[in-house]
Amino acid sequence: MRKKEIPWIILFLLPTCAVFLLIFAVPLCMVIGGSFFNYRLMPKTFSFNGIGNYIQLFTQDKNFWLIFRNTLVWIVIHCVFHVALGTLLAFVLYKKPRGWKFVRVVYMIPNIISQSAIAMIFLNMYNPQYGVLNSILKAVGLEKLQHNWLFEMGTAFPAVTMTWFLFAGYTTTLVLAQCLSLDEGIIEAAKIDGASSLQIDRLVVFPLAKDMIRTTVIMAATYMLQLFSMIYLTSGGGPGSTTTNLPLYLYTTMKSTNYGYANTIGVVIIVVGMVTMFLINRVFHTREE
Amino acid sequence: MKRAKLSPGERAVRIFGYILMILAVIVALYPILWVILSSFKTNKEILSSGLSLPEHFSLDGYKQALEMAPIFQFFATSLMISVTATVLNVLFLSMSGYIFAKKRFRGKNILFWILSLSMVIPTTALLSPVFTVISKMGLYDTKAALIIVYIALSMPVSLMILRSTFSAIPDELEEAARMDGAGFLKNFFLVMIPCAKGGMASAAVLAFLESWNEFTFALILTSSVSTRTLPLSLSYFTAQFSFNYTALFAAITIAVIPSIVIFAFFQEQVNQSLVAGSVKG
Structure with missing residues (x-):
């Protein structure tokens, strides 16, 4: 290393480190530290609370476990079924059937436009008066089955889930790119050996695409832990807390200016994220052996 | 076949x-x-x-939609914030990515590991303290607040893409430039940057998409109409267009169409960027 380069190195690292400190490091310390305080504006209080917030969250908060369960269920649905759907389509497309490029581009569109727009579209599609779902039921004479989908106890959770469940464009694009980058010679060789296309998919392509699938599973889990606008703009988390997840709960807690408690929920989100990532890597690791 | x-x-x-x-x-x-x-x-x-x-x-x-809501203004705000955040993000992370790829100094690995933490923290967990930090800086309800936050949100992916981009540039190039008497800055801007264009484009596409579509932080960090971004404005549509469904649908269409058109033109580049950015875990 050259001595005279040191100022330049510091200068070049400075902006990145400053942004990191401001938006990640300091807030992370505040979340962890703040989770041990009773800090709220109404009524104005600021006092050390030990693990009081955690005790309250885990044992007294009536909503917490339902919200926690919602978050986990959504992570599992997303990591397993949503990714499976996207992967399945990628395995269809990599054989380049007619129109594969068109499908790849079109299927990506819902992932490119903002999630809040998708949320608004679904809010209207689920509308009990003029929405698509109820209109179809009316058209086929099944008015009995009409619901106010997003706002009834029994239908809200699946209705909200469907606003993102089918849009696996990211997964398809990534897995497809991986499949297309494979050496075609391997596939040709397998064909000559008389392998059926399903056998090739399962025994040749899948193992080579597995690392990318693992990546998409992790991205799916991360996405679910960031999920906010899709719920906030559709069901708003209700009825009751039936469609609330941890980020939305953190937001509403924060809005009621109960900052200490919001931070406790933040810590839970971080821990869930770490554990999920660990488990996903574990699952894919043991499969390899 | x-x-x-x-x-x-x-x-x-x-x-x-x-x-x-x-x-x-x-x-x-x-x-x-x-x-x-x-x-x-x-x-x-x-x-x-x-x-x-x-x-x-x-x-x-x-x-009616354009009369009732200043959609083009939201559009301009979104564009201004997203472009600024993207440019700064790519500039800052090219600088640090280059250092991490090409320079050696004490504590480099520890520093990189610490910065990588940003990849595993779900940012929704940080909503409340980010709000506090931004408010304490006096930036609540300013475009600057969102620009800073969006630079940060795209930081992990950009860091990974750009570090590996600069790593892939042969060391000899830098040596040769130094022999010719190029200083640190000249070497970075005239030799390194031109070689890193592909990676920078990928990082830029992802950073732009992230900023353009972001909702949560826009919701908690802004309040007035002049700082309202397009995704956030959608949440006001239902109230604004109460019972004028035609206008509501028109407004959603106006908000959605540009993204689709731009994507249709640049889909090859977007696809490449997504693949380059799939570095999680």
Whole structure:
């Protein structure tokens, strides 16, 4: 290393480190530290609370476990079924059937436009008066089955889930790119050996695409832990807390200016994220052996 | 692909594939087409049947939508914030990515590990303290607040992409430039940057998409109309257009169409960027 380069190195690292400190490091310390305080504006209080917030969250908060369960269920649905759907389509497309490029581009569109727009579209599609779902039921004479989908106890959770469940464009694009980058010679060789296309998919392509699938599973889990606008703009988390997840709960807690408690929920989100990532890597690791 | 005779099994697989493709297209396009078609219907038509086609195409909905909500202003705000955040993000992370790829100094690995932490923290967990930090800096309800936050949100992916981009540039290039007497800055801007264009483009695409579509932080960090971004403005539409469904659908269409058009033009680049950015875990 050259001595005279040191100022330049510091200068070049400075902006990145400053942004990191401001938006990640300091807030992370505040979340962890703040989770041990009773800090709220109404009524104005600021006092050390030990693990009081955690005790309250885990044992007294009536909503917490339902919200926690919602978050986990959504992570599992997303990591397993949503990714499976996207992967399945990628395995269809990599054989380049007619129109594969068109499908790849079109299927990506819902992932490119903002999630809040998708949320608004679904809010209207689920509308009990003029929405698509109820209109179809009316058209086929099944008015009995009409619901106010997003706002009834029994239908809200699946209705909200469907606003993102089918849009696996990211997964398809990534897995497809991986499949297309494979050496075609391997596939040709397998064909000559008389392998059926399903056998090739399962025994040749899948193992080579597995690392990318693992990546998409992790991205799916991360996405679910960031999920906010899709719920906030559709069901708003209700009825009751039936469609609330941890980020939305953190937001509403924060809005009621109960900052200490919001931070406790933040810590839970971080821990869930770490554990999920660990488990996903574990699952894919043991499969390899 | 050879058109050899297919066994019944192979044929079933192929038919299944086509069905899946058709379903994927319907799932992706129907909601958007429904909104666009509805934007041409009258309020009465919408309420009488959600499925019917518009009787005649009228642009009244668009006229009303633009009168009732300054959509183009939201558009401009979004564009200004996203472009600034993207440019700064790529500049800052090219600088640090270059250092991490090419320079050696004490504590480099520890520093990189610490910065990588940003990859595993779900940012929603940080909502409340980020709000506090931004407010303490006096930046609440400013465009600058969102720019800083968006630079940070795209930081992990950009860092990974750009570090590996600069790592892939041969060391000899830098050596040769130094022999020719190029200083640190000249070397970075005239030798390194031109070689890193591909990676920078990928990082820029992802950073732009992230900023353009972000909702949560925009919601908690801004309040006035002058700082409202396009995704955030959507959340006010229901109230703004109360019971004027034609205008509501027109407004959603206006908000959605540009992204789709731009994506249609740049989809190859976007796809490449997504692959380059898939570095999680």
